[in-house]
Amino acid sequence: MRKCSLDKLQSVFAAVNEKMPIYLPANGSDGKAVYTKWAEGVELSDSLNTVRSPKDFFFPQTENMMEFKTEGKTIEIIDVRDEKEDFVIFGVRACDVKSFEILDRVFLTDPVDSFYASRREHGIIVAMACTKPSETCFCQTFGIDATEPMGDVSAWKTDKEIFFKANTEKGEAFMKAIEALTEDADTKEVEAQKEATKKILKKLPLAELDTKAFGGGKTSEFFNHPAWAELSESCLGCGTCTFVCPTCQCYDIKDFNTGKGVIRFRCWDSCMYSDFTRMAHGNNRNSQKERFRQRFMHKLVYYPENNEGIFGCVGCGRCLSKCPISMNIVKVMKKIGGETK
Amino acid sequence: MQMNEHKPLIVAFCCNWCSYAGADLAGNNRLNYPAEVKIIRVPCSCRVNPMFILRAFQRGADGVIICGCHPGDCHYTSGNYYTRRRMAMLFSMLDYLGIEKERTRVEWVSAAEGAKFAATMNDFVATVTALGENKRLEDLRCKK
Amino acid sequence: MQKITKNQLLDKAAELLDNGTVTAVLGWQKGEFDYDVTPALFENKEELFANFVWNDFCGANFSKYLIKHTRKVEGKILVFLKPCDTYSFNQLLTEHRFDREKVYAVGIPCEGMADIDKVKAIVGDGISSIDCGEKIKVTTIYADAAVEIDGKDVLEGRCESCKSKKHVAYDELLGEEGDVLDSNRFDEVARLEAMTPDERFAFWQNELSRCIRCNACRDVCPACTCEKCVFGNPKSGVENKSPANSFEEKMFHIIRAFHVAGRCTDCGECSRVCPQNIPLHLLNRKFIKDMNECYGEYQAGAEVGSRAPLVNYTTEDLEPGEVFDRRDTDA
Numbered sequence: 001m002r003k004c005s006l007d008k009l010q011s012v013f014a015a016v017n018e019k020m021p022i023y024l025p026a027n028g029s030d031g032k033a034v035y036t037k038w039a040e041g042v043e044l045s046d047s048l049n050t051v052r053s054p055k056d057f058f059f060p061q062t063e064n065m066m067e068f069k070t071e072g073k074t075i076e077i078i079d080v081r082d083e084k085e086d087f088v089i090f091g092v093r094a095c096d097v098k099s100f101e102i103l104d105r106v107f108l109t110d111p112v113d114s115f116y117a118s119r120r121e122h123g124i125i126v127a128m129a130c131t132k133p134s135e136t137c138f139c140q141t142f143g144i145d146a147t148e149p150m151g152d153v154s155a156w157k158t159d160k161e162i163f164f165k166a167n168t169e170k171g172e173a174f175m176k177a178i179e180a181l182t183e184d185a186d187t188k189e190v191e192a193q194k195e196a197t198k199k200i201l202k203k204l205p206l207a208e209l210d211t212k213a214f215g216g217g218k219t220s221e222f223f224n225h226p227a228w229a230e231l232s233e234s235c236l237g238c239g240t241c242t243f244v245c246p247t248c249q250c251y252d253i254k255d256f257n258t259g260k261g262v263i264r265f266r267c268w269d270s271c272m273y274s275d276f277t278r279m280a281h282g283n284n285r286n287s288q289k290e291r292f293r294q295r296f297m298h299k300l301v302y303y304p305e306n307n308e309g310i311f312g313c314v315g316c317g318r319c320l321s322k323c324p325i326s327m328n329i330v331k332v333m334k335k336i337g338g339e340t341k
Numbered sequence: 342m343q344m345n346e347h348k349p350l351i352v353a354f355c356c357n358w359c360s361y362a363g364a365d366l367a368g369n370n371r372l373n374y375p376a377e378v379k380i381i382r383v384p385c386s387c388r389v390n391p392m393f394i395l396r397a398f399q400r401g402a403d404g405v406i407i408c409g410c411h412p413g414d415c416h417y418t419s420g421n422y423y424t425r426r427r428m429a430m431l432f433s434m435l436d437y438l439g440i441e442k443e444r445t446r447v448e449w450v451s452a453a454e455g456a457k458f459a460a461t462m463n464d465f466v467a468t469v470t471a472l473g474e475n476k477r478l479e480d481l482r483c484k485k
Numbered sequence: 486m487q488k489i490t491k492n493q494l495l496d497k498a499a500e501l502l503d504n505g506t507v508t509a510v511l512g513w514q515k516g517e518f519d520y521d522v523t524p525a526l527f528e529n530k531e532e533l534f535a536n537f538v539w540n541d542f543c544g545a546n547f548s549k550y551l552i553k554h555t556r557k558v559e560g561k562i563l564v565f566l567k568p569c570d571t572y573s574f575n576q577l578l579t580e581h582r583f584d585r586e587k588v589y590a591v592g593i594p595c596e597g598m599a600d601i602d603k604v605k606a607i608v609g610d611g612i613s614s615i616d617c618g619e620k621i622k623v624t625t626i627y628a629d630a631a632v633e634i635d636g637k638d639v640l641e642g643r644c645e646s647c648k649s650k651k652h653v654a655y656d657e658l659l660g661e662e663g664d665v666l667d668s669n670r671f672d673e674v675a676r677l678e679a680m681t682p683d684e685r686f687a688f689w690q691n692e693l694s695r696c697i698r699c700n701a702c703r704d705v706c707p708a709c710t711c712e713k714c715v716f717g718n719p720k721s722g723v724e725n726k727s728p729a730n731s732f733e734e735k736m737f738h739i740i741r742a743f744h745v746a747g748r749c750t751d752c753g754e755c756s757r758v759c760p761q762n763i764p765l766h767l768l769n770r771k772f773i774k775d776m777n778e779c780y781g782e783y784q785a786g787a788e789v790g791s792r793a794p795l796v797n798y799t800t801e802d803l804e805p806g807e808v809f810d811r812r813d814t815d816a
Contacts, residue, residue: 029691030762048610051760052697061697061727132627134610135518203626205518205613234524234550236704240760243697243727252726258483259400267727270699275719321601324701324758325545326521334517391743392715392723395736412800422798429805430775430795431743436809437677437771438735439686447805477686480732 002175003163003185012178013038016088019177023057024090025050035089044091048134049316053246054089054096058119059103062267065115065253069261081115084122088174091128094149095139095316099246100125102314105307106249124170127151131197136317138206138330144314146201147194156190163190206330213337216305222297225336232292234325239270241319241328242295247312271295296332349403349469351378353462354393356386358416359451360408366455374462385409387420391431394445398478404444404469411449440477443468486596486617486636489660491539494565497591497659499530501563507589508560511550513543519615520601526554540617541599541636546752548573549707555587562588567595568663571654572750572786573707579789582710592655594663597636597644604639608632643753643766646670653787670751671774673767693734695761698727702755702765708745738768746772747793750786778811779803
């Protein structure tokens with residue numbers, strides 16, 4: 001483990017930036033944290049987390065896949081993929097680090113999504129341990145340890161210092177870039193911080209929430225649950241929950257006619273939208289209840305069914321704070337999960 | 342310097358009952374107006390939906406002008422009165438978003454005013470040429 | 486902060502359910518924490534007494550829900566309307582979006598709603614309880630003592646420039662009626678108007694670039710009641726699920742603001758729900774301000790059946806070019 005004092009943090013960013021771009025949560029003009037490319041003067045935000053999740057780095061909201069140009073009877077297909085360079089995402093919380101694993105299981109299993117894979121390969125994740133979780137946090141529910149985030153490098157920030165520990169080869173490369181600025185450290189302070197945070201985690205209002213009731217093979221148990229109607233009754237059908245979610249991975253592929261050619265691009269899609277997965281015969285989910293149910297069944301039943309029991313939620317709490325009507329996965333779990341809370 | 346070299350693309354929405362015929366008259370009288378003006382015929386100036394204007398900018402227009410019958414002369418009695426209010430509000434909004442207000446215009450041109458049509462277009466093209474390329478409401482995908 | 490109590494609302498709802506006036510109650514339902522309130526339809530007294538809540542976080546405007554619920558529910562629905570909600574209620578009636586006969590509207594006074602983000606800016610994160618009395622009493626897991634906040638210090642942005650405490654529609658009013666206020670709601674618009682076009686462009690570019698096109702603004706908006714929105718219709722040619730570039734960001738917001746111009750009551754729901762804190766109300770207010778100045782004062786929803794400026798005209802209206810001159814001479 002290596003450490004450096006916090007006043008050297010800007011030098012750390014500068015040192016990394018020499019080699020590759022580094023992105024970190026910085027406060028935007030509205031005072032909310034947003035991943036920002038580091039440049040002189042960009043400060044690490046004190047916020048617990050960003051409004052938008054870091055999934056954008058690997059799975060951007062819109063991305064061009066290819067272009068077509070027609071001349072006479074020939075169609076030319078143009079590859080628009082650009083060479084990726086290595087980059088660092090700094091300050092990713094434990095929940096969001098876990099979300100990458102969930103996305104990996106979708107995009108990196110056969111057939112591998114090469115756009116995602118290329119970005120993933122080039123991204124170095126420096127994860128930051130939490131010390132002040134919010135009431136909306138429930139990562140513990142999914143077995144995530146907020147005090148010991150994974151990623152290529154784990155980092156802990158105390159009042160005066162910041163500690164780094166490499167977990168992977170890519171992480172070693174990062175450590176090397178900042179070697180001159182850091183010194184060897186023992187784990188005492190980090191351990192103390194972890195203990196303190198763990199006590200706080202136990203006090204969180206959602207600390208007792210568990211997933212016992214859910215998992216693969218529970219489709220028939222929950223699909224026709226009477227509570228779906230009530231839970232989805234006030235749902236506006238907007239896409240906020242899906243777009244701030246670090247694990248929502250659905251997308252649509254569309255063509256844009258530029259007048260001179262066609263750009264094929266993909267963009268995030270939301271199961272809350274009425275034309276989600278629309279097919280030749282029309283829509284397969286015609287009511288908001290069915291759309292709403294799909295989102296939660298996917299996270300709590302379908303995903304674990306296909307992925308060795310791993311749930312499709314990481315408890316980051318973004319949907320809890322951003323849903324316009326404050327309906328969210330916690331309320332769903334408590335309602336249809338019954339007494340197990 | 343370079344700005345002046347840019348040849349703007351102008352979209353003119355012309356009412357079928359007046360300015361479209363006005364453009365015809367301008368042609369018959371051999372009055373010059375710039376070839377950069379692309380005319381789209383509409384049944385009435387109030388047929389122009391704000392989306393048409395934005396889409397014109399998206400597809401590469403540098404200026405959009407709407408030509409209708411003089412107030413009081415609408416073929417459908419009142420269409421151009423609605424146009425007047427709608428476009429006043431829309432253009433004010435574009436200006437509010439920082440998009441140059443000189444890029445949009447409404448002019449009343451009757452079927453008898455071939456000369457006015459030509460003069461209006463000459464003036465509008467000169468104004469937009471001076472402004473240069475539309476950067477603030479452009480869609481780069483359509484410019485490649 | 487609120488002068489009317491939850492029990493007053495509950496008693497009224499129970500009375501109307503008991504005497505058969507209404508068969509369901511549209512109200513706010515309590516959540517996990519004390520601030521995450523969800524709109525809900527209560528169909529019996531048990532549900533109502535178990536889950537109904539009224540506090541400083543009940544900002545949701547119910548008017549739009551009436552379209553859906555009046556089609557579904559047999560009998561009348563009791564709806565609680567804050568003053569600003571009543572304007573949306575009237576506007577929807579003007580547009581014949583629901584059957585007035587199926588609604589029993591109870592007007593309730595509102596002292597302004599609190600913004601949880603502003604509360605958190607004062608007390609920090611980790612809220613364990615919020616008690617809304619005269620003051621807002623907040624406890625967190627990080628502090629031993631509760632913090633007392635004056636509701637006026639954490640008002641939602643829209644409530645800071647409240648336009649009216651007067652109810653323009655109701656069957657019955659609880660508490661005291663207020664007045665239409667002399668609000669400063671156009672100040673921010675005027676500040677933007679006074680900027681140079683470059684500054685305005687930079688301002689909006691920065692704000693709108695945060696848009697993630699979640700459509701929350703559209704879906705919560707009581708004026709956006711199209712059965713199928715052009716931006717959600719694959720056949721419209723302009724449908725886009727996420728903004729591909731700054732043009733698409735602008736197009737959506739310009740068209741949306743234009744489409745509700747003259748019908749927007751300035752209830753402020755769009756800015757309240759925006760997950761990216763984009764001040765969307767400033768677009769709508771610009772239209773309202775312009776229309777007031779050019780075509781005479783008009784408040785959408787102030788009465789049922791009024792004709793909005795954009796579906797009306799006079800032969801003496803300003804020319805589009807003169808709209809700019811008006812401001813240039815003002816300044």
